[in-house]
Amino acid sequence: MSSTASSHPAHPPLPLWQILLCGALIVTLSMGVRHGFGLWLQPMTQANDWTREHFSFAMAVQNLAWGFSGIFAGMLADRYGAFKVLVGCALLYALGLLGMAYSSTPLLLALTCGILIGMAQAGTTYAVIYGVIGRNAPVEKRSWAMGVAAAAGSFGQFLMVPVEGWLIATAGWQLALVWLSMAALLIVPLAWGLREPGFHGSAPRQREQSVAEALREAFGHPSFLLLITGYFVCGFQVVFIGVHMPSYLRDYGFSPQVASYSLALIGLFNVFGSYLTGSLGQRMSKKYILAFIYLARSLVIIIFLLVPLSPASVYIFSAVMGFLWLSTVPPTNALVAQVFGVAHLSMLGGVAFFSHQIGSFLGVWLGGMLYDQTGSYDIVWYLAIALGLLAAALNLPIRETAIARPTRVMAS
Template sequence: MHDTTRKLSMAQVLICGATIVTLSMGIRHGFGMWLQPITQDMGWTRQTFALAMAIQNLSWGVFGIFGGMLSDRFGAFRVLILGALLYAMGLAGMALSPTPLLFSLTTGVLIGAAQAGTTYAVIYGVLGRQISAERRSWAMGVAAAAGSFGQFLMMPLEGQLILRLGWQNALLVLSAMVLLIVPLAFGLREPGFHGSAPIRRTQSARHAFAEALRYKSFLLLTAGYFVCGFQVVFIGVHMPSYLRDHGLSPQVASYALALIGLFNVFGTYISGTLGQRMQKRHILAFIYFARAVVISVFLLVPLSPLSVYVFSAVIGALWLSTVPPTNAAVAQIFGVQHLSMLSGFVFFSHQIGSFLGVWLGGYLYDTTGSYDIVWYMAIVLGVAAGLINLPVREGAIARATPQAA
């Protein structure tokens, strides 16, 4: 295992990586279910909760860049261990914080940093390095599908934990559960990242970053990903409260989020598989256009449990299906040497969108008494993102000479 040219088995990488994403993303997707229990019990506004969630997404994006750099340089193993410990501390802090400030620091900054070290940028870096280009997009689709399955698996579990144990004890149980990432991380110890022989690099992180910022297609992918974050985090955090405001039971919201996760298993897997055969820019444009249409129809038809379930199933198929083609396109253009860092930067744009989506949802609800404006913004941005992705060029970038590391 000390041979730097040797690779981990694909089964080992996929099983460990997919299980880590299942835990990390599954817990994260359920945070919207805590909005009303926490705000009602603590006497806080929805904007207070939404601000903490917005900070979490921004923290995830900021730390994702540096987590990606550390993963590219030292391997994913150490980053995953640190991320799991921070996640456990953050969830405990979310349960026990007595003030909005401490709630924002733990739920926001700490959990955001933890997610940066336990989700896609780090796991996709391992996949990119350990799996051949012929199967890379498919493998990324498998990992993204695992995160979606985590949402399907964890939503009912988290709902039952809140119901039976109360929201604080439920978070403490999740704090212990997320530590399962630690033993799984041992399955992602890559050859060449431990011991005395680091992987030889032909390009420094600084040169790779500067090269990407000068490349128009990278900026277009980054801009499109902003919209993805805005849409999914607004819906994921605020839809449970939106449904309860319209007289639907909490169980409808719980089932809706679970359906999003279930159908996203198929959506992400299919998008990853199609990414091996089709232009990724066409896949991305279709997803964003389709989201705009689906949200429009949802707002036009009468709201009922049936309309919610149909919407959840269709939007679920489009939910994280942007993740495999976006990251596979980055790998295809720039190679895998700095994939975690570049994926982290693209994801930072996603998290800026997430910040605005979740915060504006809370702010505009508190000021107008309605989520309507944010729903309309999600539609317009979906159309814009579809147009932005069409001119992306996916071919490998031409480099005159390699830059020294």
């Protein structure tokens, strides 16, 4: 006798509207703030007489810390509930932004903007929120609900990036970070709406697998390895573009406003792209959705580099790339839930995201390092194209059927 990878909460689920409202607002704040960090590259490096690699390295550390910490944030959220993780990481977020504002050396920037904010993002973004959705949303609405949450993060980028640009222009880059640190604390009251039944006490939930068993099962499954390798490419592409696009445009003589509008357009169009892939994931093969996204990104970058650079070409590139931006997130996490179930969804989503963030680390760091060495971003653009083609090919052999497990005694 066997059981599928699906599992259901033993307690009545939270209302779906409540999860989506609170989760969407949390992701809007958390992702909205971090999407605008590229706007600080030039003012911070000029004010402190740093190189672009100094700032890029701190951002690379942030992405790596986010990915690594996400595994453990996911474990804690799966075991003790999302609420406690969200509150603790919101406090870390505020502290990290405040520390970033007053970092006087590249090392301090790597500790505050890098490690503290990276750890904070691990517990205030998709892996933890998707765990709540997976445990509480009906299976027939799970992928759609994940798409709504991803769209909220995209709307956060659209909303927050111009606000951050305005704060830098009016209050200065340092005070702008102080204001954002206070905004991050709004996550604390919003987390209250994600307090799940069964997690309020001190005893963890009982589950059919231990953490070690769930990890061995995932890493022994070839499709999981293919999925997270593709996710590595996603991180490389989007974080390189998100952090270095403003400076790339400034190098060609465009105003800071063009960069701000570019990032905002990415966020706006990703609202539609994320929602669409989440909805399509209920009806279509998720691996084909992912393969299409990676292939399309490479083609869009090729066209962007071939056509004459102008505000119009920048805005069109941003809109189309925005449609493909976080649209990988709902099908990737829904696929993990579909194959492995929801008991360890936050943790396994965190493992997948760690691969994403290793790619992010390399994308943002190589962008700064190779620019300082060559005076150009060309090599990293070419790498982004090649990796996109590779990711499209890697997603095609993925098997999407749920794992059948023997019936067993529940493990804590």
